Amino acid sequence: MLYRESGQFKTSYRADQAIFPIRQDRIALMVLLAVVFILVPFVADEYWLGSILTPLLVLSLAAIGLNILTGYAGQLSLGTAGFMAVGAFAAYNLNLRVPELPLIVDFLLAGVFAALVGMVFGLPSLRIKGFYLAVATLAAQFFIEWVFTHVGWFTNYSSSGVISAPPMVIMGVTVDSAVEKYLLTLVMVAVLALAAKNMVRSRIGRSWMAVRDKDVSAEVIGIPLLATKLSAFGISSFYCGVAGALWTYCYLGTVEPAAFDLSRSFQVLFMIIIGGVGSILGSFLGAGFIVLLPILLNNIAAMIGHGTLQADTMANLEHIIFGGLIIFFLIVEPHGLARLWQIAKEKLRLWPFPY
Amino acid sequence: MKKSVFASLALGAGLIAGVSAPVPAVAQAMEQFMPIPIYRTGPYAAGGTGYFGGFMDYMALINERDGGVNGVKLTWEECETAYDNARGVECYERLKGKGPTGASMFHPLSTGITYSTFEKGAADKIPVVSLGYGRGDAMVGSVFPYLFPLVTTYWSQNTSKIKFIGMKEGGMDKLKGKKIVNVYHDSAYGKETIDILNKQAATYGFEIKHFPVAHPGLDQKAIWLQIKQIAPDWVILRGWGVMNPTAIKEAARIGFSREKMLGVWWSGSEEDMRPAGTAAKGFIAAGFNPPGKDFQVIKDIEKVVHAKKKGNIESDRVGTVYYNRGVVTGILSLEAIRLSQEKFGKKPLTGEQIQWGLEHLNLTPARIKALGAEGLVQPIKTSCADHEGGGAVKFSQWDGNQWKIVSDWIEADKGLVRPLAEESAMKYAKEKGITPRDCSKEM
Secondary structure (H helix, E strand, O other), rough: OOOOOOOOOOHHHHHHOOOOHHHHHHHHHHEEEEEEHHHHHHHHHHHHHHHHHHHHHHHHHHHHHHHHHHOOOOOOOHHHHHHHHHHHHHHHHHHHHHHOOOOOHHHHHHHHHHHHHHHHHHHHHHHHOHHHHHHHHHHHHHHHHHHHHOOOHHOOOOOOOOOOOEEEOOOEEEEEEEHHHOOOOOOOHHHHHHHHHHHHOHHHHHHHHHHHHHHHHHOOOOHHHHHHHHHHHHHHHHHHHHHHHHHHHHHHHOOOOHOOHHHHHHHHHHHHHHHHHOOOHHHHHHHHHHHHHHHHHHHHHHHHHHHOOHHEEEEEEHHHHHHHHHHHHHHHOOOHHHHHHHHHHHHHHHHOOOO | HHHHHHHHHHHHHHHHHHHHHHOOOOOOEEEEEEEOOOOOOOOOOOHHHHHHHHHHHHHHHHEEEEOOOOOOOEEEEEEEOOOHHHHHHHHHHHOOOOOOOOOOOEOOOOOHHHHHHHHHHHHHHEEEEOOOOOHHHHHHHOOOEEEEEEOOOHHHHHHHHHHHHHHOOOOOOHEEEEEEEEEEOOHHHHHHHHHHHHHHHHHHHHHEEEEOOOOOOOOOOHHHEEEEEEEEOOEEEEEOOOOOHHHHHHHHHHHOHHHHEEOOOOOOHHHHHHHHHHHHHHOEEEEEEOOOOOOOOHHHHHHHHHHOOOOOHHHOOOOOOOHHHHHHHHHHHHHHHHHHHHOOOOOOOOHHHHHHHOOEEEOOOOHHHHHEEEEEEOOEEOOOOOOOOOOEEEEEEOOOOOOOOOOEEEEEHHHHHHHHHHHHHHHHHHEEEEEEEOOOOOO
């Protein structure tokens, strides 16, 4: 009953085209933002901030990146982790070699480098589609990983190829506590998510969707394929690159190629499949599912497991349950958690008198 | 459709409730907490279960037989990392505050997780003990106060290996002109020895070629064809998990003698040899702990822990290489706790207090005998400057069924390793703006 839009009249185009046309949604979003920006840093402890929320946000950002490419522009990619690695190593090397630059600029430039690399590997998309493109981006994944493992310059000739991320200083403040890292990540993710949401509603987003739905038709109505596909690859990789930089600086604390292996690419791909292909909200929901569920299962195992089940059974059971839930959700709602949310909203608007 | 919506909402609510709930508050006074970041799944599960199985069994033995360390019972909790760095960091954060005094120390059992957690450990004052793995330069305790690569590092053991090859060839001067191939796991762990091998190659005049094997290491055909062309005198295998039996089988296929293959200690377990079958016969591996049940402490574990069905691992894996390594870890860790208790009192201690014990370990032959670990552990003495302590390894050869020790303790070439480690540690200190402790002032 609370969720009813009767009486909310849209009197301008501006109001009609708002991201959240329903007032309750806007209020809910404001409350959510207030909670994550103000309440969470006060109530959450270091474990929650540092090892659950921060990686969740970073991977959400990567999922938004992939969603732009796969969900909106329809180009299947398995190179997400590779582009994240470009961002991570670019941020590290910029910090090391051009120390004059502020850290935020490093992060954004890291995204730009990732975008350039992404566009290069996006070139084959003009000729190949679908699964074949996925294989081409797979090559990007392996190639990038190989380069960072074997070209010593990128790791500043460290003997193990693992470098610990340098301290983060933003405008004189050293960002080293879990709260500060969380807030930094949150600000970046919030701004970039808003940008992504607006992008997909604008001309460029619409041209991506036109290409996704039928590239020949899109070209016929005057959408340049080259520019559209490459912009999708570029912007998607930008997001992944920033996510990669945040992953190393704010979460892992080390820069190493192994953190960006193929399984990370798959992880992000699963996020958008579970969360919802072609949905910004879905990126967050999917990241939540993929990041939180194993931790939850692991914690439940630790909680109830002592004495009842063998530890090795628990460890494997975790995988079984996780896999089972993925299948369950795909059967129940192939369009992802975002679609479930949408359905829930529609039901709520009619509640308690559905027809 | 409606039902599924509610089902998912319920699940979502459960998700949030479950993640936030899991701190069983059983903080009793006389308990010392030990985090166990195990990996029971994934390609390296044999290592994770064997090692931590031994470690937990040893703690269980001390609890059952002695009633804990001076009456302080040991408690522990597992956290599954699947050998993944990101999950390792999560496990570290999850476990670091548990128990009455927080985590005693953290054993990452992964070079990657070591790199990701040792700075957190230094900030939280929780020692990170990378026993036989991790950063080679971590032995420099003045720069890494909370990182302990106890017993021996990759760098040290690598010099022992070259010494062993020299012995087999009949003297270090005979190494000149020899060809040695280094087949390594293409990860932080595998790459750790490249520099030191190059350095040694220059010193002794042998030729070294490095071949990376991508994780997990099932595809090595091309590499071994190249090795066949090079026809090296020795092959050093820095393998891990499934990469090891694959390498051995490939070596057999190209007809390279397994008796000229030297494995690191992560290439030298029963689990590495058995899958390779008869091909593994003759393979030599370095190790800082011998396998077998012929030690008093292992017998005690069988009697006190496994006979009562309280083991943390299948009973038939007791006495394997990984298992015994876990027991060695337990011995050293608890010895550090015991030492710290002498200084700070017989009560649960914080990580900061245990750091003192780790830094003042002095495992004399008499003490090792009293612990029932004669021959299992080498004498170790750590200090503020030296966080390694031992540095010797034994070589053993696989006879097709089990490991046979074929050498005595072979000391590392400290004169070569130490300056390299210090140089690298100082570089790190400079990068991070750390002022090294003055170890002459530390007691």
